[in-house]
Amino acid sequence: MPTLTDIGTLIISTPETCGNRSRIAGTKITVQRIALWYKMGMKPEEIIAEIPHLNLAQVHAA
Template identity: 60%
Template sequence: MQTITDIGTLIVRTPGTCGGRPRIAGTRITVQYIINEIKAGITPEEIVQDKPFLSLAGIFSALAYYYANKALLDAEFVADDEECRRLEAEFKVGHIS
């Protein structure tokens, strides 16, 4: 007999893992990664094909988590992207600390 999964357990935030970003439990796949893939036109089924250790439940939980927290996560995603661009620019000129 199959057990019921509490969907609240499928997305976690752990300080020190993936920078504390929300991720699919038991993986290092962040909600941001899933959202970027979906925005790029990749379907949840294609994500599972590429990463068979993921489940559709985990992917759809990541999507639900995102849409339930969209404003906050969009701001975090923008800040992450800006930090990446800043670090890349510093690296290119040899001034990374």
């Protein structure tokens, strides 16, 4: 059976990291960065290839 992940735990924002911008929890990768790449035409799998420590759920959450 697949493991369920609460999508609300994947994105966080804290004043002391990344200027309080939304980012992927446990990283300094901002949602804005992922969204920009996606808008440029990159597929989630291509984004993971660029940042291999992310997983598909994190990219989709962003």
